[in-house]
Amino acid sequence: MKLTDYMTKDMIILDLKASSPQLALHQLIDVMESEGRITNKSDYYKALVNREAQSSTAIGFEVAIPHGKTDAVILPSVVFAKAPEGIEWESLDGDPVKLVFMIGVPEAAAGNEHLRILALLSRRLIDDSFRDGLKEAVTVDEIYAQLSTVEA
Amino acid sequence: MKIVAITACPTGIAHTYMAAEKLSKAGAENGHEVKVETHGSIGVENSLTQVEIDEADGVIIAADKEVDKSRFAGKKVVIVPVIAAIKDPLGLIEKTQAAPVYGASKQVEEKAYASQKRERSLFYRALMNGVSHMIPFVVVGGLLIALALALGGEPTANGLVIPKDSVWFKVNMIGSAAFTFMAPILAGYIAYAIADRPGLTPGIIAGYIAANGSFYNSEAGAGFIGAIIAGFIAGYIAKWIKSWKVPQMMQPIMPILIIPIIATIIAGGLFVYVLGAPIAGVMEGLTKFLEGMQGSSKILLGLILGGMIAFDMGGPVNKVAFLFGSAMITAGQPHIMGAIAAAICVPPLGMGLATLLKKNRFEKEEQEAGKAALMMGLVGITEGAIPFAAADPLRVIPANMVGSMTAGALAMVWGVTNSVPHGGPVVAVLGAVEQVFFFFLAIIIGVIVTALTAVTLKKPLTTIKAK
Incomplete structure (x- = not known):
């Protein structure tokens, strides 16, 4: 199982521009919808915003991982976006966010393999070299190759 | 230092694991041994053992949801939101040494049971x-x-x-x-x-x-x-x-x-x-032993049969005594089944009575099971006491045995007979028992003995569980 089992190359965005986290979320949700990964945009958005309201998912070091667990999600999915210009996201260390992993998980999914992969992704994000690699990558294929190294 | 930690967040998908990773890394980089138990959507992973908790110099709980802290009684515990472990893991590790001891006020009574x-x-x-x-x-x-x-x-x-x-x-x-x-x-x-x-x-x-x-x-x-x-x-x-x-x-x-x-x-x-x-061998041996006992004193036989009935409630030892009693009815000795019939209902009735006497000796579920046990006892279903015996065998089995032995010996001495291979008050109601008054008296005394022994041997729950 690999992280890239939960995404397609079309779910990698190279240049996300948004003046607020909310606007960023909407753009990423559109990707989820066009990829047929969600049934209902507003339910999924609500789940993401509720999670954000508990505490910001911008965990510092320029990374945010908005995530929602709801039945509006059909398949466990990850959308990855680079935002070279930075997004103001009330992050833990105050820095703008440049890497966004948006995660969607159905309320009831068979097995927990996807949870294991996402846990592993969370652990890898703590690793400086993993983040730097993603920041330096310029093409979708490069990014896809790096994300595929998150495997269990 | 040795540190144990728990991380948990509401969705259990991301922060739990980032916090765990941060704590482990910060520990490793600064020469501390950190073990982190994660409470995520997958469930609890990397569980802390009691030994690890005992050996730890401090405990970190970085959680945005309820976590059972009773395991850490007597340890220095830092309790923070999960985000704090992502932000400043090393600071938390150092903070444990100045942290208050968890559950310190209850220390004295807990120590004895720790x-x-x-x-x-x-x-x-x-x-x-x-x-x-x-x-x-x-x-x-x-x-x-x-x-x-x-x-x-x-x-x-x-x-x-x-x-x-x-x-x-x-x-x-x-x-x-x-x-x-x-x-x-x-x-x-x-x-x-x-x-x-x-x-x-x-x-x-x-x-x-x-x-x-x-x-x-x-x-x-x-x-x-x-x-x-x-x-x-x-x-x-x-x-x-x-x-x-x-x-x-x-x-x-x-x-x-x-x-x-x-x-x-x-x-x-x-x-x-x-x-x-x-087990087959044990049953055979016990059967021979009982056959050899036939000539000996009634009190002794009643004691032995009662003890066997109560010992494993439906297990091999119980079966041997019951089959022996059934066989003796056909052999024209219904007084043996009389003793057994009295002993059979003592464990469920006795434990049922015990749950009514001292509620604090029993978990909530056990108290409910106690009421059902009373019903089962009346119709001679010894199994009604199994939940109690299985939960606390070393105290409940002896209590059951003492009561059944008492009832068995008394019924035997008083000449109670029962011509139906079944036990409990129901056989008397259906007219299979002679000396009905003494049958009930033996049961009542046995039940009281079991109930009193059980509440004396069992400790109140609060001291056993040491919250």
Whole structure:
């Protein structure tokens, strides 16, 4: 199982521009919808915003991982976006966010393999070299190759 | 320093693991040994052992949801939101040394029980997990059988028989079906508590084998005591297999395929070939022993039969005494069954009374099971006391035995007879007993003895569990 089992190359965005986290979320949700990964945009958005309201998912070091667990999600999915210009996201260390992993998980999914992969992704994000690699990558294929190294 | 930590967040997908990673890294980079238990959507992983907690210099709980802190009584505990562990892991590690001791005010009374609690911790938790899942089966089965026997039973030479064409016959069968699951569920959930999900299947199957003597050529199964043993064996074997280092490719099939199959084969095989085989021998030996006792004093025989009936409640020892009593009816000695009939209902009635006398000795579920046990006792279903005995065998079994021995010996001395191979007040109501007054007196005295012994031996829950 690999992280890239939960995404397609079309779910990698190279240049996300948004003046607020909310606007960023909407753009990423559109990707989820066009990829047929969600049934209902507003339910999924609500789940993401509720999670954000508990505490910001911008965990510092320029990374945010908005995530929602709801039945509006059909398949466990990850959308990855680079935002070279930075997004103001009330992050833990105050820095703008440049890497966004948006995660969607159905309320009831068979097995927990996807949870294991996402846990592993969370652990890898703590690793400086993993983040730097993603920041330096310029093409979708490069990014896809790096994300595929998150495997269990 | 040695630090143990728990991380948890509401969705359990991301922050739990980032915080865990941060704490481990910060620890490793600064020469501290940090072990982090994660409470995520997957469940609890990387569980802390009691030894690790005991050895730790400090505890960090970085959680945005409720976490059971009772394990950390007496340790220096820092409690923070999960985000704090991501932000400043090293700061938290250092902070533990200045942290207040958790549960310090209750320290004195806890200390006395602390060592005892640690030793029995997993044993006790596993046992209670098995018992709490078994109780509904005992209650459902026991009450249905009790109802069927009380309303549909007719006393015959073969025991209380329910006519095949009556609806009560079906009710009795449904109740018996529930009873069939008692031992497998008890063993299965003991194993589950020890080894998580991979332990469940081996535990249930080993429990089934333990309860079915036909696997090892024995007339009776090993009863609930056998099921407890089966559960622990299956659980520890599954846990041991879980610890094997296997190639990554094999890991996904370990919990659903490899562990259950190997643990089932080993645990089942152990029961069939090693533990089960002697049971048939023990039964034979006990039967011979009882036959040899026939000439001796009535008090002694009553004591022995009562003790055997109460010892394993439906297990091999109980069966031997019961079959001996049944055989003696046909041999023209119904006073032996009289003693047994009195002894049979003492454990469920006695434990039921105990739950009414001292509520603080029993878990909530046990208090409910106590009411059902009273019903079962009235119709002579000894199994009603099994949940109590399984949860706390070393205190409850002796209490049951003392009461049944008393009732058995008194009934024998007073010349109570019973011409139907069944026990409990119901046989008197149906007219199979002579010396009815003394039959009831023996039962009442036995029940009081069991109830008083049980509440004396059992400690109030708060001190055992040391919150």
